[in-house]
Amino acid sequence: MDKFVTRTSRLPQSQEHVRSEGCNANPNIDVNLNNLPTDPGERKQISEYHSHIQDEVRKRYIQIGPIQPKNHEFLFKLIGGKSRSFTPKWFEKHENWLEYSKKKDALFCLPCYLFKPECVRGGEAFVVEGFSSWNKKEKLIQHVGRVKSAHNIAVEKYENLKERKIQVTFHEFSEQDKIDYKTRLETSVICARYLLHMELPFRGHDEYEESSNRGNFIELIKVAGLLSKDLGKVLLKKAPGNLLLISHPIQKDIVNCIAKETLKAIFEELGDDLFALSLRSAIDILFDEFKLSVSSIRGQGYDGASNMRATAKGHVDVVLFFDLVSDVVNVIGSTCKRYDVFRELRAIRIVEAINNGDRDTGRGLNQELAIKRPGDTRWGSHYRSLLNLLECFLNVIDVLEFIYNDVLNSSHKKNARGLIVLLKSFDFVFILHVMVEILGITNELSLALQR
Structure with missing residues (x-):
């Protein structure tokens, strides 16, 4: 074999010295992690390291942490006619990411340096050049940005890798x-x-x-x-x-x-009994306690029976409430223009809520919803319609106000204005929440019994 292959000695692997076999001539692969430059102004970009060792370099810098020389004599320079310098108090408010370079007399962001993609624009002052405008403290807040900003995404990756390191070394x-x-x-x-x-x-x-x-x-x-x-x-x-x-x-x-x-405790309490059998037993005990007869129950159907419709029509308030819901659906969905306005306003509100941190993002969340007319005899249909109305309530008000301000026909304007007043009334909002709670319970019961 020596005739055809040139043997090379094996190098010991260690955390302090990272080297990739077969690439010894590449200086970006042969890196001593103990000798990495600690001053943020002297570091080279993560992308300049070989892809095989970038994670090791990140872990080493996370282990070192943000460079915050609080006792350093910070230099003064003339800005806006005044002599200004960096104040260490800024470290206290941004201790998990802010760091200072003595060489450049500038600020840097450690998470963005480690994890911010180069294709994402903005924030280069805290990664490459360094920030030194000491009279613009608000730039630090702007760099942090909203919930899903590039900085916060980088901080999340930074914290995740740090937590992973903590779990590995917990025994220490x-x-x-x-x-x-x-x-x-x-x-x-x-x-x-x-x-x-x-x-x-x-x-x-x-x-x-x-x-x-x-x-x-x-x-x-x-x-x-x-x-x-x-x-x-x-x-x-x-x-x-x-x-x-x-x-x-x-x-x-x-x-x-x-x-x-909680679910585990519930299942353990139920044991081997099926949910429907446990529910049936509970219903039997309830009927025995209050001396009720199953034959006196009005409506044996779980969903869609005609006697349910008769029961609803026997209550004027319920009928008026659902008539109003149907009127709202008809007004908003009567033209393509109004429905497009509804979709656009909903999309704008969702984006604002996500940016403000009031909504989570992920698979299956923030889907497009439609305001549909509930069926006359389908209580499941009523429940879904009211859920969508509750979710899009502000968007419905916005569309009605758009109709009121946009149309020239006085009858349409009066109709839109009347619906706005009714929807904003205490009675409607109260009944809407109550009906959602009641129909939510009956819907779960209906689905369970249908199984």
Whole structure:
């Protein structure tokens, strides 16, 4: 074999020295991770490293963390006729990403440097050139941007890779560190269970540390720390920066775990009984308790029976309510122009809600909805129609106002104006919410019995 193959010695693999076999002449592959430049102004771009070692370089820089020389004597320069310099207080508000280069006397963003794609425009000042306009503090907020900005996406990737590193090295922590971690986790779980039980929102509009109200979840954890000195020693500011256990993804994980445990408890309580049999037993017990007769039940059908229609027509308020819903559907869907306006206004509101963080994004979310006329005898149809109306209520009002301001026909204007007044009335909104709750329960029961 020596006649045909030139043997090469094997190099030891280690975390400190990354080298790809067969590419020894490429300096971008042969990199000593312990000698990476730490000053943000001296680093070369991640894309300049070979693709085989880019993740190793990212992990090394994450291990180092943002460069924040708080005791450095920052240089002054003349800006707008005044002598200005960087203030270390900015580190406190943006400690998880902001870093300072002594060489360039400029600011950089570590997550964007590590994860921001080059094809995404904007934010180059914090990645390549460095930001040094000390009189424009608001540029830091603009760089952070909205929920799904390039910076926040990079921060999410940064935190995920950091959390993955933490899980791998969990065994390296002391026993006291593990106890403190479990204490923080138990506190977060208890606070989440309380908010779910009370049907309260978790998040706040402003969750920065200087905010007076950071949202119910974080405020509950703060109260727990005030009530117990032992908890106060390990929660929030007393915890390591990457182990606070208060981020939005962690909140979602806790809620999902609680939901799974709740379903598990329900199934264990039911045992081997089928749901329909358990429901039938519960109905029999209820009828026996109140001396009721099954033969006296009005309507044996689960959905679509004619006697259900007769029952609905026996209640004037219910009939008037659904007549009004039908009128709204007819007015909005009478022309293609009005329906197109409805779709455009809904799309605009959804985009605004996503940018403001009020809506989640993902597969199956934020789908196009249509306001449909409910069937006369199909309670499932009524439920779906009311659900869509409730979801698109503001869009329906917007379209009716558009019709009122756009049409020349006085009768159409009066009709649109009258519908706006009725839809905004307390009675309609109250009945709408009540009917959604009632029909939601009956719809689940109907589907279960049909199975």
